[in-house]
Amino acid sequence: MALSIEDIKKVAHLARIEINETDAQATLNKLSGILALIEQMQAVDTSGIVPMSHAQDLSQRLRDDVVSKTNLRDEFQKNAPILGNGSQELAVAGGLYLVPKVIE
């Protein structure tokens, strides 16, 4: 399956990575090479083979329903990003993380 520049733009948007025209073209060239490598898989007949998601064939362990975490908000919010758009403050207010207005 050949990649197009539109594929690159679509995927970049899905992945929320800004990409300009020049970068999209360069990326297309590199990704096409990688995809050609990947295409080698298509030669293999895999009918009836159970996909392998995990290295070990084990089942999920369950944890007891207990509250083990305490409030570390202040500690965690020291890592908040810089707000930006002219502000050097951390992107937090009243314990909330600040983002551009979310439109529903």
Add this chain to the structure above:
Amino acid sequence: MANSELTNGSLKAYAQLLQSKQISSLELTQAFLQRIKQYNPSINAYIALDEDKTLAQARAADARIAAGSAAPLTGIPIAQKDIFCAKGWPTTCGSKMLANFVAPYDAHVISQFDAAGAVNLGKTNMDEFAMGSSNETSYFGGVKNPWSFDRVPGGSSGGSAAAVAARLCAAATGTDTGGSIRQPASLCGFTGLKPTYGVVSRFGMIAFASSLDQAGPMAKSAEDCALMMNVMAGFDERDSTSLDRAKEDYCRDLNKPLAGLKIGLPKEFFAEGLSAEVGQVIENAIAEYKKLGAEIVNISLPNTGLSIPVYYVLAPAEASSNLSRYDGVRYGHRAAEYTDLMDMYCKSRAEGFGAEVKRRILIGTYVLSAGYYDAYYLKAQQIRRLIAQDFVEAFKQCDVIMGPAAPSTAFKAGEKVDDPVAMYLQDIYTISTNLAGLPGMSVPAGFASSQDGPALPVGLQIIGNYFDEARMLNVAHQYQQVTDWHTLAPNLPEGKA
């Protein structure tokens, strides 16, 4: 004792010196810090150092030794790959995205070393988000191969690799998703082990490809790796994929004789793509094993060639999802200017991630996207099973599998950066063990000369069956009793002193 001698010891020797109080942890730690000051500016192995924190740990270790409650690694200075969250330490994973992130909690691996009384010397450089085989994707710059400064140390654990090789730490931690411990161990000439998937907890280890990532030791010898494993391995209920097994002593079998050991040599590991010089070194090593009483069995791992395509579907797919959390909302890089939410996401991620990381996110997003899942992701998971089954068949005929860890010696910085596919082929011999979840290690086996430079280290890869780390360490240790490749250290050009 001279500084260079003090920084060239084995973990066992350090433990003896410390516990017999011939040296203090403070002295030992300062010796390493001194050496780091001298050489790190040119090698760039460490990207975070914090002398106060490090020395405080050394003093605490001395107090513990004085109190008579020392564990084998108490007081020994270890370098930590910057992929492990360590409370109060910058934890960047080699990325601009996390350049300002200070971990508020400890990874399981970090708390295991803390509990053992080991000293954290600092955080080591790495390929961004562990994606790379040359350490050239690090936001903090490349790392020099201590054997030849114009060469790469391998990756992604390139900083830890250079630190071990240049004797800038007693030992280091690494992680291996497709070869990131073994390939740099091979290129830098030391011993590195990727354990069975699930043996070392991934909690607090920044995820690249969750179903493949595994942490392991990078050290001078098999014995040192065994001592490191005794600290790193063990069940952790915070990681659902951590294996609930009894604690083992990885030193227990080190001294077993190898007579009768069956070594499988997969023909696919000696085919086209392997440099002739590297192949010769591996043959010599095999000859040494024959002398030790091992038997050679010719085997086949027919799907080896597919491991790279499969890996470059599965790892980017998992990574594309694992790296979605870096959105500039709660931590990490946020673009300085943005218009709305979408713009903030797209700019923050475009700026925060480097080229290789973005490439892999895009590939991963593509193979998972509507209409492609079955052809790529599902298919790759099916072939992953075929690759794992190859090993099941192989281990019916042999005890361990041997071959090269990397197809060539250390290549020149810049040589492969523009050709991702050529770079990916560095991991041709290591990736299949990650896909199968098997343990693998690289052991110094000699030097291969190159036309345009000095002779460079070559690593022998040893692949074991699930949970066979103790046997692999035994196999490596016995080799290291009759060879001295692992004791050789590079002559570093004069540092700043």
Add this chain to the structure above:
Amino acid sequence: MEWEVVIGLETHTQLQTVSKIFSGASVKYGAEPNTQACEVSLALPGVLPVLNKQAVECAIKFGLAINAEIAPRSVFARKNYFYPDLPKGYQISQFELPVVGKGAITIQVPAAGKQDAYEKVVNITRAHLEEDAGKSVHGAVEGMSGIDLNRAGTPLLEIVTEPDMRSAAEAVAYAKKLHELVQWIGICDGNMQEGSFRCDVNVSVRPKGSDKLGTRREIKNLNSFKFMTQAIEYETRWQIETLEDGGKIQQATVLFNPDTGETRAMRSKEEANDYRYFPDPDLLPLVITEQDKARVQANMPELPAAMKARLEAQFALSSYDASSLTASRDLADYFMAAIDAGAEPKQTANWVMGSLSAKLNSEDKDLSSSPISAQQLAQLLKRISDGTISNNAAKQVFEAMWLGEGEVDSIIAAKGLKQESDSGAIEAIIDEVLAANAAMVEEFKAGKEKAFNALVGQAMKASKGKANPAQVNDILKKKLQA
């Protein structure tokens, strides 16, 4: 053209746990922003999920309650999309292999207009475990939204129906039934204001008689039955009008605005989503064995249907009474507590569904806050049965108890409501009444049955209502036949 509406529901029920589905952070409602957002809730680098056992037990309980297939092996998947309240950039959910498979719920659709009440089976497609997102708070800072991740990682069971419902009434009847059921089996507190029970309603219309489904629009996050009715009715009308005007329905996610009573498409969902589901490599397959199911089964309460049958058989209650009493766990528990305290079943049923329910409704209270306990009601009913008070007097006692004026016996004494059961005294009263109403006695003897009732009334009046009516009846009958 006659149109038919086709409705399916996806309901998010918050499971009753104390900690999150994949971490040990508290799920308590109403905490300060982000004080219950641990490193896993925040998706800090390196954190990993571990599944909450209680959440799994809740899912098994639900599966057993609706007689569904419970998957021996189910898989957690990642649903990838970017949203600020989704910290990992993916939601851990179940996709191809959900924990609960096909099942069914029988609903009672109430009578409306010319339509009689009827029963209907709604098929459940699946129910899967997943984590909730956080929430966006608007208005805290000008032009920005604030993100609170306390709710992120709260355990949910998403229950999905087949498109089996054909009216708002059916959809609401199903939602109410499900709401009662999840509370009955103790997996959800049912608190709709706090978002513990939220319905997404898929609505499409098609020409009556067609077997092809129309394009659906999904109304998101309805958290009241009233709004659900309004939203479905509006949406149905809108879709029919759009089609009749020659328009086409675009698949969309819409929000209901309670102020205008209208639905509108969400802006954030404009682009077609590509969730890139894949099995979560951080979580292993969830295996549920026969023993696990048996263990949960052993702790299951009697289900409403079984209890209804038992009430009919054990207490000779009508199907209607039994079904009403088992409409909610609280009601059923209240009823059984009154029976255990010695009350007579039929009488208890009448009072619980009559005076008590009316009173609760008029004051918008639920049973848990009833001022009259089941034991108090039982005591009141005993005083009727043993002849201490009349039915009418009991109503007065009930009112007084409701207002907190005391216990049954003290209220009867204080208000002088004890009825006259001394046959001598009643005979004397009747003799007086007969003497004073000779005309009525003649009428009765002439065959006018009504005259008898009038005489009873006179006797009761003469006793100021305190005479035991049964005794009055008996004595009067004897005297008239003498």
